[in-house]
């Protein structure tokens with residue numbers, strides 16, 4: 332945690348979920364009472380097919396909604412793509428950008444990601460910018476160099492705490508059940524905080540830095556209590572309301 336930064340827990344459903352899972356969404360929304368929501372912001376990012384029905388469903392609840400990706404352009408001949416403006420039109424507030432699965436499966440470069448972040452800002456969405464090193468890079472002691480570069484090149488100038496959230500997701504921890512030790516997470520998040528403050532000044536002090544990669548109900552309290560860890564980006568464990576809520580619930584006593 333960081334004093335003065337409201338924590339944020341984001342669920343990323345990835346390419347999972349159809350209308351039959353809307354009951355899990357409704358259950359999640361119902362579990363977020365006002366006391367918990369004063370302590371932590373909680374957002375779910377279902378697949379794009381469910382964005383609008385989700386925002387409609389959770390309209391009068393404390394659950395926030397985001398998307399998982401956007402195109403950099405506002406509109407045009409880009410078959411199959413969705414613009415940040417279209418996501419905003421669905422009344423979502425967040426958009427994940429630069430997830431490692433997009434970087435590897437779709438060859439997204441830091442420059443592409445940076446343009447997408449600018450698109451999010453243009454549409455008044457908060458961009459959740461993902462960065463993370465591979466296992467090979469981690470083993471070679473290159474994590475900081477890789478993360479520093481991704482942070483510098485994926486995040487545009489002028490970022491601030493209202494427009495931008497950083498999510499550190501070590502690629503080797505995603506969907507594997509492996510996580511870095513709390514000490515490792517502390518060191519990386521301190522490094523990221525320093526870089527953010529160096530580049531953005533005051534806003535860099537106030538930008539949330541989430542941790543993602545195998546966050547589960549049984550490790551959430553330990554990870555979320557690490558200094559400079561301002562929340563979580565949760566994949567698999569966000570698919571079941573009970574597990575996702577259990578992760579959010581750790582903020583009731585932190």
Ligand SMILES: O=C(CO)COP(=O)(O)O
Pocket residue numbers: 343430500504505506507508543544545546564565566567568
């Ligand atoms: O990639 C992730 C969230 O964006 C993390 O996924 P898991 O929580 O399933 O490891």
